[in-house]
Amino acid sequence: MAESPAGRRRGGPAPQTRLDELLEGLQEQVAQVRATRDRVHTLLDAVLAIGSDLDLDVVLRRITESAVTLVDAQYGALGVLGEEGRIRQFITVGMDEDTINAIGHYPEGHGILGLLIREPEPLRLPDLGQHPESVGFPEGHPPMTTFLGAPVRVRDQVFGNLYLTDKRGDAEFDDEDEAVLRTLAAAAGVAIDNARLYDETRRRERWLAASSELTRSLLSGTDTDQVLHQIAATIRRLADAALVTLAVPLTDGDELVIEAADGEGAERVRGLVLPATTLAAKVYHSNERITSSSLSDEPQEGGGSAAQIPLGAGFLLPLGGHEHARGVVQVANLPGGEEFSDATMVMISGFADQAALALEIAEHRREADQLMVLTDRDRIARDLHDLAIQRLFASGLTLNSVVGRVADRPEVAERVQRVVDDLDDTIKTVRTTIYALRERDRSDGRGGLRAKLLAETDQATNTLGFSPALRMTGLLDTDVPDGHAEHLLAVLRETLSNTARHAHATAVEVTAETDGTRLGLRVADNGRGIDPAVTRRSGLDNLRQRATDLGGSLTLTPNQPTGTIVEWTVPLPVQAQA
Structure with missing residues (x-):
């Protein structure tokens, strides 16, 4: 039976509609494939980008920027973990400098961030403010809702965590976003490891170069x-x-x-x-x-x-x-x-050990050189005593015998006698030189000016009620003669005594220094200062007289905000400078 035209009109649109639906579905699948392809290409480009640099700070910044781009987030951060699971470095993307300054300090690892530190697994939240671990945001922090986090591992150890918030378009982070972030975190771990190895190699090169230069300086x-x-x-x-x-x-x-x-x-x-x-x-x-x-x-x-x-x-x-x-x-x-970082502390510890070893080797070498000098001085002293003095003494005896023979010629006898006296003086000088050669540099250095300064400040603690701060610079034990050292100690003793009796200070700073040409003492307190009504200042007159006797000066100036500064400065004699 033939189908009527009306029947054909009623059943005609059904196949066309079905075909349109299939074409639309195919187009959507093609679009999804293209989007996935583009996202994979973007991910590959990001992996190549973060691995193209070996500077660790640059790598960390690129990782954070790539994560924000790949999952289309508004804000991103990378928290680098330090000791005891605390965040020691925090790199942000999406915030301007004014916002960062308004927030103040970076997070320390509480709330949601702390949860990700304690449980280093990917975490995805539609509203982070609704999570039981949330502790809110500090003042000045922009509002955030959606959250996606993932740990970054380097050789099976958690290096830090990636944090992403507020997916654009008011959407939530999905499974695909999480998979992309997992992949990026894995690639980031490799890039960070390479950057750390490179940084460690550079540090080791600098360490070896510095150690070599140090050893060369000491041994030279x-x-x-x-x-x-x-x-x-x-x-x-x-x-x-x-x-x-x-x-x-x-x-x-x-x-x-x-x-x-x-x-x-x-x-x-x-x-x-x-x-x-x-x-x-x-x-x-x-x-x-x-x-x-x-x-x-x-x-x-x-x-x-x-x-x-x-x-x-x-x-x-x-x-x-x-x-x-x-x-x-x-x-x-x-x-x-x-x-x-731990790597920095280990490197500095190794360099410090090598520096100490170089110092010890140099000290042994100086001791050997000093022993050689002392041995040579002993030999010179023996030669002077056994050869020079004996010859001089013999020459003097010979001339003494000549004096009796020229008694009838007074002028000649007087000249010969002067020569004999000069020989006696020369023998005394040579003997003094021998003694100096044998005794010089044999002191063990104990009881030097530094130790005496420390003893004086320690003793003043009883009268002041607190311990003065002491600073010592220069070769005080070797460049300052005994006489100048005694004057310096007397001035310090008198100054601290005056401070204890009159200043009512709660802090005193003592500085003793020398540059080889001058000797200085500075005592600063935070007391009430010198009373202008007091005219009898015998103690200060004594200090000024000690400075004048040595060709120096004494000055008193107000300390800020309160107190007095006493400065006593004298020149060192030329022999002390040598």
Whole structure:
């Protein structure tokens, strides 16, 4: 039976509609395939981009920027983990500088960020504010809703975490976004590992070059003080630190003195005496490294460089092996600066051990050279005694016998007698020289000016009620003659006594220094100052007279904001400068 035209019209559109639906579905699949292809290409480009540089900071920045681009997020961050699971570095993308400054400090690892640190697995949230672990945002922080996080592992260890928030278009992060972030995190781990290996290689090269230069300087006879300053400058360069100090023990007692410093505020701490309560003294006696996120907040009873300059993250380690430490190295950044990585601390520890070994080798060499000099002096003294003096004595006896024979010629006899007297004086001079050759440089150096200065300030603690801060710079034990040293100690004793009786101070800073040509003493307190109504100042007159007798001067100036500064300065004699 033939189909009517009306029937054909009623059934005609059905196949066309079905075909259109199939074509639309095919187009959607093609679009999805193209989008997936484009996203894969973008991911591959991102992987190549983050692996194309070996500078770690650049790599970390590129990882964060790539993550934000790939998942189409508004904000992104990479938190690098430090000791005890705390965030020590935080790299952000999507925030301007004003917003970052308004927030203040970076997160420390609480709330959702802390959850991802404790449980390093991918985390996806439609609204992070609704999660039970959420602790909210600090003042000035932009609002955030959707969240996607994933850990970044380097050799099976969690290096840090990627954080992404607010997918654009008010959408939520999906499974595909999570898969992309997982892939990027895996590639990031490889790139970070390569960058760290490269950075470690560069550091090791600098370390070897610095060690070689240090050893060459020491063995070439460079002065030890200059070498210590070279060590401090090298460590600061290797660690990229703000301040490095190197403290060595004093001859007597448990105190140390900062002999070398390099960086911010180095002049303020160089020569500072460190009491036994400071971290440096504890490191010296324990031979153990100490690290701190804020050195100025550590309890040190007012001592140490951290009491003079605000310091942030840093570490202290012994200069030398576990059996015998030659000093203590402090490496620090200013407040707000980055903490030092374990790799940096290990590298500086290795360099410090090598520097201590080089110092010890140089010291043994100097002792051998000194022994050779002393042996040579003994030989010269014997030759002078056995040969020169005997010949001079024989010549004098011969001339004495001639005097009797020329008694009838007074002028000749007088001339011969003068020669005999000159020979006697020459013999005395030679004997004095022999004694000097045998006794010179045999002193063990104990009881020097530095030790006496320390003893004076320690003794003043009883009358002041607190311990004065003491700073000593220059070769005080070798460049200052005994007479000048006694005057300096007397001036210090009188000044501290006056401060205890009249100033009512709560802090006193003593500085003794010499540059080989002048000797100076500076005592600054925060007391009430000198009363202008008091006219009888016999103590100050004595101090001024001591300075005048040595060709120097005494000045008194107000301290800021309160107190007095006493400065006593005298020239050193020429023989002391030599």
